[in-house]
Amino acid sequence: MVQLVEHxxxxxxxxxLADSKAGGTCVFVGTVRNHTPQREDAEVTxxxxxxxxxxxxxxxxxxRQEAIEKWGLHQAVMxxxxxxxxxxxxxxxxxxxxxxxxEAFPACQFLIxxxxxxxxxxxxxxxTDSSHWVSPTP
Amino acid sequence: MIxxxxxxxxxxxxxxxxxxxxxxxxxxxxxxYLGNEYPTIVWSTVAIAVNKKYVxxxxxxxxxxxxxxxxxVSGG
Numbered sequence: 001m002v003q004l005v006e007h008x009x010x011x012x013x014x015x016x017l018a019d020s021k022a023g024g025t026c027v028f029v030g031t032v033r034n035h036t037p038q039r040e041d042a043e044v045t046x047x048x049x050x051x052x053x054x055x056x057x058x059x060x061x062x063x064r065q066e067a068i069e070k071w072g073l074h075q076a077v078m079x080x081x082x083x084x085x086x087x088x089x090x091x092x093x094x095x096x097x098x099x100x101x102x103e104a105f106p107a108c109q110f111l112i113x114x115x116x117x118x119x120x121x122x123x124x125x126x127x128t129d130s131s132h133w134v135s136p137t138p
Numbered sequence: 139m140i141x142x143x144x145x146x147x148x149x150x151x152x153x154x155x156x157x158x159x160x161x162x163x164x165x166x167x168x169x170x171y172l173g174n175e176y177p178t179i180v181w182s183t184v185a186i187a188v189n190k191k192y193v194x195x196x197x198x199x200x201x202x203x204x205x206x207x208x209x210x211v212s213g214g
Contacts, residue, residue, distance in 0.1 A: 055206065092213065116212075133147045133209070
């Protein structure tokens with residue numbers, strides 16, 4: 001399951017990962033933080049996310065399938081939020097369900113790392129006094 | 139006529155859809171056109187997608203293709 005949504009419901013993520021074959025479930029949640037290394041003097045008020053929807057979903061599905069094959073996952077989910085997001089809100093949730101924890105951790109990390117590399121989604125940071133498009137971080 | 143979608147900081151310069159009124163045969167010719175028309179953008183950092191897939195300079199462009207300009211992504 002891959003989705004772009006206005007609001008991420010973490011209970012829903014966990015439900016989507018439910019699988020009776022799974023012995024381990026690993027979920028990563030990214031949230032809006034109130035500071036950024038580029039502006040040590042200013043506080044982030046909110047973020048706005050923009051996506052090239054159709055391609056973002058296609059890229060997410062490609063990454064998801066790669067993870068399922070590589071680690072033999074029972075379930076894998078990638079959900080990203082779009083629109084305005086305030087400090088503390090979840091903006092991305094990725095998760096996997098596998099037979100054992102050993103596969104779950106690296107597979108979950110793979111999903112978020114690859115999402116950050118290639119999925120066409122952009123964030124703009126808003127401060128009390130200005131705004132800017134964020135450059136990618138490793 | 140080719141319609142090119144733009145996103146992120148590129149959209150703020152070009153608008154969300156750019157109409158290119160000339161014949162472009164491949165991705166390289168699109169890059170050359172954009173570089174001449176919009177020299178303030180650092181095009182080497184902008185990826186190009188055709189029909190929702192990342193492409194390289196030698197890849198062809200055909201009439202009716204969906205073309206998009208993808209500045210460095212920052213999701214997550």
